[in-house]
Every structure is written in structure tokens, then in C-alpha cells.
Amino acid sequence: MKTAPESARADAPRWLTDEEQRVWRSYIEATTLLEDHLDRQLQRDAGMPHVYYGLLVKLAESPRRRLRMTELAKLAKITRSRLSHAVARLEKSGWVRREDCPSDKRGQFAVLTDEGYEVLSRHAPGHVEAVRQAVFDRLTPEQQKSLGEIMRIVAEGLEPSEAGADLPWLR
């Protein structure tokens, strides 16, 4: 009778097959190259890294162009600490401003300034073009669909709070 591999840590590691390795390497290469590419594109054209651009986008899409810090951090999938630093820098650039939350004195809103909105509008075309050229223009519609499904699955699996992943008795 075999022991069920409850604690994989101790068991023989489930190595990747050759094919899985090829997939994984391609993943690493593509994501590294792409993130670098977009970072450079945006840094050069808009003067900010890709993540910061993403923050402005989230704000622009939000009612009254504002979001609570924690909310923004969740949407952008970054830590609150990282966001604090990022917003500090975006504030210095004049693209975001902070506002106190009236209902919760601990709370802060990050608000997209007009200048921030302007920067976004000005550089959005160049950015989507870069994304298109790097990704969508190269993939068939089926591949695009597939990519969406796959990334959705992976993202969901890693979503912080994994709904009690380490608290199995709560499931």
C-alpha cells in the first residue's frame, strides 16, 4: 500500500518533464522580455515604469478617478507598501494626489490629477500599439482566447487569500 503524497516536500520531487520544461522556459523568457520591453517603452515615452502606468489606468477607470489605497493595491496586485512608495513618486510627478477619506480617518484616496489623466491619454496609444505588436498581432484568435483562459486560471490560483488554502478545516 502506497502512502498518499500528502506532504510533497518529503516525497520524490515531481520534476518537470522535458516538454513541461520547454513550456516553462518559454514562459520565463516571454514574460521577462515583454515586461522589460514595456517598461522601457513607457519609461522612455511617458517617464514611468509599466506598473505605475497600470496604477494610473485603474484610477482613470474608477468613479471620480479615485480609489482607496488598499483597493488600488488589490486591483493592481501589489502590496500596500509598494503602492505607498509608488504613489509618493506619482505625487511628486503631479499625476496623483492623496486625499483623506472622510468616513474613515485611517483611509486615503489616491486621486488621478488632470495632469495625470492628460499624460495617460497622451501615451495610451503608444502603449497599446506596443502591446499589440508584441502580443496580439502575433497570435491567432484561438491563441488569444486560450491565453486569456490560461492566465485567468493561473491568476485565480494565486489570488491572495486563496480562500483558506492553508486552513483546510475551513473549507
Add this chain to the structure above:
Amino acid sequence: MKTAPESARADAPRWLTDEEQRVWRSYIEATTLLEDHLDRQLQRDAGMPHVYYGLLVKLAESPRRRLRMTELAKLAKITRSRLSHAVARLEKSGWVRREDCPSDKRGQFAVLTDEGYEVLSRHAPGHVEAVRQAVFDRLTPEQQKSLGEIMRIVAEGLEPSEAGADLPWLR
């Protein structure tokens, strides 16, 4: 007769459709969460970020466990500058050592030390397990195959030197 959109910069931006946007957002979320996840896992367990782990892997796979700096940088898809700093840190940790290249006095080899190899062996199981849980365990074989193809295409499209992308007369 319509003008061909040769210089997309000036034309109406080719915005992403709603579906394309969803795909793109999922991509961003998945890659952000995954890279963070693996960084934390490796930082906690092995004391180094994911990229550095990748460097050790490349070295371990190479003959005599060594690579020229430029070669390693190319394989890992990072700049030589970044690599210089990274190797300096890995040297400090005792996992890599530099060696002069006899045939080219400008050249340097990065060599994986025994200690480096040991660290790698020790933490590889935990790392593949993390990759499995986050990615392969969640995808069907078809999805895995599809992911490989897609990432290969994207990576190739971004490969530095794009084989004369800006030298169209050479194509």
C-alpha cells in the same frame, strides 16, 4: 483609396477590444502574481530572488558549470549590467565565482561553485513544486501545449536583435 497604416503612430490608435482587454488584464495579473509568488518562495527558502535562481540553473546546465558573462546574460534575457551586479551578489553568497577567460583577456567566466550547486539541489524540489502547483497542475495538457506555443511566439518576437527589424532592407 485608403492609406496603408504604415506609421501607426500617427493614425487612429488600434485600441484593444473588450475581449482583448480582458485577456491582457488576465495576463498582467497572472504574471505579476506568479513572479511575486516565486520570488517570495525562493527568497524565503533559498535566500535569493527568482532571477538569481535562474542564473544558477543556467550555470548548472552548462559544461564545466561555467558561462561567459555575455552568454549567460543572453540566456537569461537580462542586460550585462544587471548580470554584473547579480553575479557580484552571488559571489558574495559563495554560490558563484568569477574566472578569467584565458583566450580573451576582456572575458570573464561565471562559475557555479560546489556550494552553489548544493543550494540549487537542495531547493530545486521546492521550487518545481511551487511551479507545478501554480501552473501545470491547473492546466490541461492542451492548455500547457498552447501556453508553450504562445510564449514561444511572443518571446521570439521580442528577441533582442529582432533580426533587422529596423533594417527592413535587409529582410
Add this chain to the structure above:
DNA sequence: CCGATTTACTTGAACTATCAACTTTCATGA
């Protein structure tokens, strides 16, 4: 109402990344 937690957010230090500038060596072609 009060003490204990939790939540919201910030801070500073240590670390990593980027960019441009620099040194050294190699290759090329008069």
C-alpha cells in the same frame, strides 16, 4: 465602555534594477 485585535497606511533600511559612462582588450583595414 474598555481592552484587545484588526485594519489602513506609512516608513526606513537593505536590496535589486536601470542607465549612461567608463576601461580594457580585440578586430579591422588601410
Add this chain to the structure above:
DNA sequence: TCATGAAAGTTGATAGTTCAAGTAAATCGG
């Protein structure tokens, strides 16, 4: 042989990220 330019790699300054620890306000359980 010599000058010129390219290649290999490093460096230092600046910017961004992480982690642990911190403050202050809200909430929860008696």
C-alpha cells in the same frame, strides 16, 4: 603598424522593491 571602432565587462548614481516594524483609527467581545 597604427588608428578606429566594436566588444566584454564593470561601475556609480538614481530609482524602484521588499520586508519588518511602526502609528493611528476602527472594530469586536465582553
